[in-house]
Amino acid sequence: MHVRRVRVVQDVLDANATIARANRADFDRAGVVVINFMSAPGAGKTTLLERLLERLETLPDSPRVGVLEGDVQGSLDADRLARFHDVPVTQINTDPGFGGECHLDANMVRSALPSLPLTEIDLLLVENVGNLVCPAEFRIGEDHRVMVCAVTEGEDKPIKYPLMFRTCELVAINKIDLLPHLDFAMDQFERNLDAVHPGVERMRVSARTGEGVDAWVSWILGALERQRVRA
Amino acid sequence: MHVRRVRVVQDVLDANATIARANRADFDRAGVVVINFMSAPGAGKTTLLERLLERLETLPDSPRVGVLEGDVQGSLDADRLARFHDVPVTQINTDPGFGGECHLDANMVRSALPSLPLTEIDLLLVENVGNLVCPAEFRIGEDHRVMVCAVTEGEDKPIKYPLMFRTCELVAINKIDLLPHLDFAMDQFERNLDAVHPGVERMRVSARTGEGVDAWVSWILGALERQRVRA
Numbered sequence: 355m356h357v358r359r360v361r362v363v364q365d366v367l368d369a370n371a372t373i374a375r376a377n378r379a380d381f382d383r384a385g386v387v388v389i390n391f392m393s394a395p396g397a398g399k400t401t402l403l404e405r406l407l408e409r410l411e412t413l414p415d416s417p418r419v420g421v422l423e424g425d426v427q428g429s430l431d432a433d434r435l436a437r438f439h440d441v442p443v444t445q446i447n448t449d450p451g452f453g454g455e456c457h458l459d460a461n462m463v464r465s466a467l468p469s470l471p472l473t474e475i476d477l478l479l480v481e482n483v484g485n486l487v488c489p490a491e492f493r494i495g496e497d498h499r500v501m502v503c504a505v506t507e508g509e510d511k512p513i514k515y516p517l518m519f520r521t522c523e524l525v526a527i528n529k530i531d532l533l534p535h536l537d538f539a540m541d542q543f544e545r546n547l548d549a550v551h552p553g554v555e556r557m558r559v560s561a562r563t564g565e566g567v568d569a570w571v572s573w574i575l576g577a578l579e580r581q582r583v584r585a
Numbered sequence: 586m587h588v589r590r591v592r593v594v595q596d597v598l599d600a601n602a603t604i605a606r607a608n609r610a611d612f613d614r615a616g617v618v619v620i621n622f623m624s625a626p627g628a629g630k631t632t633l634l635e636r637l638l639e640r641l642e643t644l645p646d647s648p649r650v651g652v653l654e655g656d657v658q659g660s661l662d663a664d665r666l667a668r669f670h671d672v673p674v675t676q677i678n679t680d681p682g683f684g685g686e687c688h689l690d691a692n693m694v695r696s697a698l699p700s701l702p703l704t705e706i707d708l709l710l711v712e713n714v715g716n717l718v719c720p721a722e723f724r725i726g727e728d729h730r731v732m733v734c735a736v737t738e739g740e741d742k743p744i745k746y747p748l749m750f751r752t753c754e755l756v757a758i759n760k761i762d763l764l765p766h767l768d769f770a771m772d773q774f775e776r777n778l779d780a781v782h783p784g785v786e787r788m789r790v791s792a793r794t795g796e797g798v799d800a801w802v803s804w805i806l807g808a809l810e811r812q813r814v815r816a
Binding site: 394427428430487491504506516517532537 | 760
């Protein structure tokens with residue numbers, strides 16, 4: 355008889371990829387577009403999500419949105435989003451894991467699936483744990499990866515955390531309202547970005563002043579539209 | 586015969602603690618005080634270390650300093666420090682590990698010991714990988730843990746990353762030159778800090794303008810002096 359060989363899953367990242375594909379299949383069946391938002395701590399992910407939710411609420415044909423919040427402990431951001439926006443928010447805390455996990459992984463997201471109203475939403479916004487290393491290594495079943503990088507973090511971040519910048523489709527360069535008060539060279543940052551991920555899409559935003567937020571919202575709506583066209 | 590029971594090391598953190606104690610014994614034998622600097626990416630650790638090295642160089646009885654740089658990839662910070670300061674700098678890259686480790690651990694530091702001129706220095710400054718989660722979990726054999734937290738990161742960070750703020754002895758609150766341009770409530774930040782680490786020592790600094798740097802340098806010199814008195 356012909357022997358069928360099955361490659362044994364080799365490590366934790368293989369196992370993660372397997373579960374991520376299962377998540378993705380569930381999201382696809384429900385017709386939900388999933389965006390994984392990643393950044394360093396304090397880059398402004400939550401505030402950018404707030405600006406996004408505010409704008410989406412004003413649209414005539416607003417997509418139905420859900421939020422999945424990942425934090426080591428607590429639910430500060432989830433509470434903040436749930437308080438002011440009429441969207442279902444689910445919190446994952448990573449602290450029961452090994453000393454507090456520094457990232458979401460596919461299995462954590464899978465364990466949250468029963469709490470997510472997948473049949474009632476079109477778009478799931480996942481806010482990952484603030485960290486520029488491990489979240490990039492663990493796919494969770496997302497359709498898109500968006501990074502937020504604040505200009506206050508310095509021009510060198512793409513060079514120091516290349517995998518993060520390499521595995522995202524969009525880099526939102528946030529806190530540009532602070533540029534006049536910083537020694538931040540945008541051209542050097544963009545050269546560093548192109549060195550690790552040539553030509554990756556990027557946009558300059560200020561979650562605080564609202565500058566650039568229209569383009570940011572359009573990008574998200576475009577991702578949703580492209581998915582609708584494919585489906 | 587009486588049976589001697591040995592507790593088996595239980596997990597990766599136990600193994601790390603064992604190696605950290607071995608590192609610490611080697612540092613103690615050489616009379617080197619080791620400070621582990623931790624922060625989120627872009628909080629300003631390297632710039633604060635530069636300010637420190639500049640001041641130390643002007644002292645009549647300057648301590649002999651070495652630097653150990655931890656990064657996922659590259660040696661940007663190590664090159665920066667070595668270019669302008671007459672100190673031995675050793676680089677650890679964590680990327681040969683599991684997808685790029687997000688922290689230094691005791692074994693990485695141990696593997697760097699042969700490259701460190703321990704008999705020629707009094708003070709070893711270790712700049713950890715920028716991350717607010719895992720570096721807090723892995724002791725490396727340090728005498729002191731110092732955190733740098735930038736006001737641009739927001740008031741909520743102690744609540745979101747409690748272990749990091751709980752396991753350090755000093756929190757340097759950096760980038761205070763930007764306070765007039767931010768919606769950062771220092772009193773709220775300090776309340777959050779006290780909620781997770783009541784009364785922890787803290788100081789306000791600006792690596793950019795030099796404000797508060799004298800107190801920062803004094804703290805480091807004090808740590809060195811306390812060790813000399815103990816020895």
